[in-house]
Amino acid sequence: MRRIALPFLTGILLLTVQTTLLLSLPIHRIRPDLMLIFTLWLVFSYPPLSGGLLAFSLGYLLDLFSGNTFGLYTFSRAALFFALYCFRDHFYLEGFFPQSFLVFISALLEGLLLIILIAIFNPHLLLSYYVSWAKVLLLQSFFTGLISPLLFLLFDKGSAYLLQKKDLKV
Amino acid sequence: MRIRNLTPFRKYSLVVLTVLLLLSALVLMSYRIKQKKGIDFFDAFLMEVCSPVQKGVSFVISSMDGVLQKYLFLIHLQNENTVLKQRIAELQNENHQMKEMALANERMRNLLQFRERMAAPMIGAEVIGQDPSSWFKSITIDKGERHGIQRGMAVISPEGVIGQVLKSAPHYSTVLLITDYNSAIDAIVQRTRARAIVEGKGENRCQLKYLLRTEEVNLGDIVVTSGSGANFPKGLMIGEIQKVEKKGLGVFQYAELAPSVDLTNLEEVFVIPESPMPVFQEEKDQKERKAPLGGRKRK
Numbered sequence: 001m002r003r004i005a006l007p008f009l010t011g012i013l014l015l016t017v018q019t020t021l022l023l024s025l026p027i028h029r030i031r032p033d034l035m036l037i038f039t040l041w042l043v044f045s046y047p048p049l050s051g052g053l054l055a056f057s058l059g060y061l062l063d064l065f066s067g068n069t070f071g072l073y074t075f076s077r078a079a080l081f082f083a084l085y086c087f088r089d090h091f092y093l094e095g096f097f098p099q100s101f102l103v104f105i106s107a108l109l110e111g112l113l114l115i116i117l118i119a120i121f122n123p124h125l126l127l128s129y130y131v132s133w134a135k136v137l138l139l140q141s142f143f144t145g146l147i148s149p150l151l152f153l154l155f156d157k158g159s160a161y162l163l164q165k166k167d168l169k170v
Numbered sequence: 171m172r173i174r175n176l177t178p179f180r181k182y183s184l185v186v187l188t189v190l191l192l193l194s195a196l197v198l199m200s201y202r203i204k205q206k207k208g209i210d211f212f213d214a215f216l217m218e219v220c221s222p223v224q225k226g227v228s229f230v231i232s233s234m235d236g237v238l239q240k241y242l243f244l245i246h247l248q249n250e251n252t253v254l255k256q257r258i259a260e261l262q263n264e265n266h267q268m269k270e271m272a273l274a275n276e277r278m279r280n281l282l283q284f285r286e287r288m289a290a291p292m293i294g295a296e297v298i299g300q301d302p303s304s305w306f307k308s309i310t311i312d313k314g315e316r317h318g319i320q321r322g323m324a325v326i327s328p329e330g331v332i333g334q335v336l337k338s339a340p341h342y343s344t345v346l347l348i349t350d351y352n353s354a355i356d357a358i359v360q361r362t363r364a365r366a367i368v369e370g371k372g373e374n375r376c377q378l379k380y381l382l383r384t385e386e387v388n389l390g391d392i393v394v395t396s397g398s399g400a401n402f403p404k405g406l407m408i409g410e411i412q413k414v415e416k417k418g419l420g421v422f423q424y425a426e427l428a429p430s431v432d433l434t435n436l437e438e439v440f441v442i443p444e445s446p447m448p449v450f451q452e453e454k455d456q457k458e459r460k461a462p463l464g465g466r467k468r469k
Contacts, residue, residue, distance in 0.1 A: 012219070012220050012223060013223070015220065015302055016220070016223045016224050016227050016299070017227070018302045019224060019299035019300050019301070019302050019310065020224055020227045020228050020231055020298075020299050020300075021227065021231060023300050031304070033303070033304075035302065048183070048184050048187055048188075049183075049187060052187055052188070052191050053191070056191050056194070056195065059195070060198070060216075061216060061220065062302050062303065063202075064213055064216055064217055064220075064337070064344075065217075065220070065299065065301070065302055065308075065310060065344065066301050066302055066303050066305075066306045066308060066344075067301050067306035067307055067308030067336060067344065067346045067347065067350050067352065068303070068305070068306045070199050070202055070203060071195070071198045071199045071201075071202040072199070073303070074194075074195040074198050074199070075192065075195035075196060075198075075199060078188075078191045078192055078195050079192055079195075082184070082187075082188040082191070082192070085184070086184070114305065121199075121203065122352070125351050125352070128351045128371065128372065129305065129351065131372075132304075132305060132351075132372050132373075135373075136304045136305075136372075136373075137304065140304050
């Protein structure tokens with residue numbers, strides 16, 4: 001139970017930081033997606049059942065506080081989790097660059113998935129979102145990737161401390 | 171090898187789980203698209219749980235900001251003292267001008283009272299958070315259904331239109347900003363009375379859609395709400411036209427406007443709890459007076 005409740009509470013905390021603290025910084029347009037980093041950390045630290053459910057719930061939470069009317073993140077976060085989970089043994093994640101690169105690519109892929117979903121549900125907005133993807137998402141993904149190694153380390157340490165399990169590591 | 175490892179579910183558990191969760195997400199999406207009014211219990215519960223945390227953090231951030239400002243103020247106190255002495259002399263001069271302005275203010279107050287008579291009832295709310303993603307533009311406010319807020323209600327500030335309520339939990343609501351791609355408001359250009367739809371364009375910009383090519387609009391023209399939509403009263407400022415383009419040979423022209431409100435630094439907003447027509451108090455009084463008169467006639 002603790003292994004589910006604690007990450008969920010961490011998700012709420014990250015969502016709060018993302019919607020309040022990061023907005024007061026001068027990097028308003030390129031604030032990193034902390035919840036995405038956390039979801040990716042779950043891929044490498046949690047089994048598919050609890051990890052998948054957590055990714056699903058965090059996406060749901062994100063949808064609740066976003067102006068997104070369709071609930072796209074519930075789908076995209078769960079899809080991203082399972083897509084990466086299938087290949088998680090093939091990733092080399094030792095060091096700063098591999099971790100940053102994986103997060104950067106994942107953020108771009110999620111953006112692409114969101115565009116596809118928007119194209120399905122609201123085709124006339126496709127061009128607007130495509131422009132937004134090119135203008136904002138590239139930079140945002142870059143910064144998300146940049147801070148991810150630090151957050152991965154923090155999540156590792158935090159989970160080892162709180163759950164008393166040394167094997168939870170990226 | 172354990173026996174349970176050979177069972178089909180164990181073998182395909184990841185596939186089954188993936189399919190189940192993704193299907194649930196799709197079902198949720200369909201449900202949200204069909205959902206017309208309000209939000210369900212679970213959504214409301216989650217918003218009620220998370221929003222106080224947001225509110226707390228927002229409070230801490232604003233308090234920290236205040237402390238920092240005070241500290242910086244102390245550092246620059248010495249320099250400011252000299253500057254302030256100079257300012258006193260200037261202010262004495264300005265004081266005479268202010269007396270003149272007070273008289274003008276009196277006249278303005280009369281105008282304001284006129285404005286207040288036609289104003290709709292409003293619910294004040296505090297902004298406690300913004301959209302977690304960069305794709306969508308929304309804010310979370312600390313008032314919800316218990317305060318009379320419902321989906322679709324107009325959200326404004328003294329500077330102009332902010333957006334409309336997208337979801338409302340008992341004590342918190344999410345507001346879709348006018349700059350979001352999904353936002354659309356019926357509007358008119360104040361000078362020419364040309365009708366158009368204001369749609370969000372992201373990045374603190376909106377665009378005027380379905381603005382007829384024959385309409386003459388210029389840079390700097392003010393765009394206001396038309397009052398045709400059910401939510402917004404007529405005449406609320408939306409923004410100022412920043413760009414006009416007549417591309418090709420289409421029926422419509424393209425115009426871009428900057429919102430009158432700085433949507434990146436919102437702190438307090440007003441929600442208009444119903445969809446009032448701009449009825450003047452005099453008209454109301456007249457109607458009220460007419461009603462008993464009619465009664466007497468019948469007698």
